[in-house]
Amino acid sequence: MRIVKHKVDFNLSKEKFNYCLNYISEEEKDKILRYKKYEDSLRSLYGKLILNNMLGLNRIEFKYNKWKKPELIDNSKIHFNISHSGEWVVVGVATKPIGVDIQKIGKIDLSIAKSYFSKDENEYILSLPQSRRNDAFFMLWTLKEAFIKAKGMGLYMPLDSFTIKMLDDKPVLYSDKNEACELSVEKVEENYFMAVCVLT
CATH class of the missing domain: 3.90.470.20 (4'-phosphopantetheinyl transferase domain)
Known part of the structure; x- marks a missing residue:
């Protein structure tokens, strides 16, 4: 099990934000951009980028269970979960179902x-x-x-x-x-x- 927590840089420029979106699937990118507040988009982006980094993936792609929990496509042996609140984003990865x-x-x-x-x-x-x-x-x-x-x-x-x-x-x-x-x-x-x- 690995847990990574990271503070969000709310001063991240729109240029860097748009560049980071290149590492997210089109579906997830659309979800991030649908947030009304830039801060919420940043938190969501951070979570997905941290997960990318933890798993060594170039681009993250999800499928969703019937309760809308995201899962990795083509890798059912790796479980993950993401949470964010205020300044913090937390990502957990494990070989068993995990919640953070x-x-x-x-x-x-x-x-x-x-x-x-x-x-x-x-x-x-x-x-x-x-x-x-x-x-x-x-x-x-x-x-x-x-x-x-x-x-x-x-x-x-x-x-x-x-x-x-x-x-x-x-x-x-x-x-x-x-x-x-x-x-x-x-x-x-x-x-x-x-x-x-x-x-x-």
């Missing part, structure tokens, strides 16, 4: 946890001192996103259909389907959480 997620920490209405998280996760957040709850929410959110991205289902998989518990500060998945995975989470700088999930 990075989220910028901000102020959040913690009632969202009651609506979308499992009962145990919501109780865990509320058990913490007030000063730690916001971070706990974003930590769990990134872990849950990483898991559903590894599954390849995106938000077609309800966030409250499984539970992630912190046991001795290590995240552990609990699911009625007896699914197994390796989870990890870390802070990137002071304002981001990054999570990785590899299905085992």
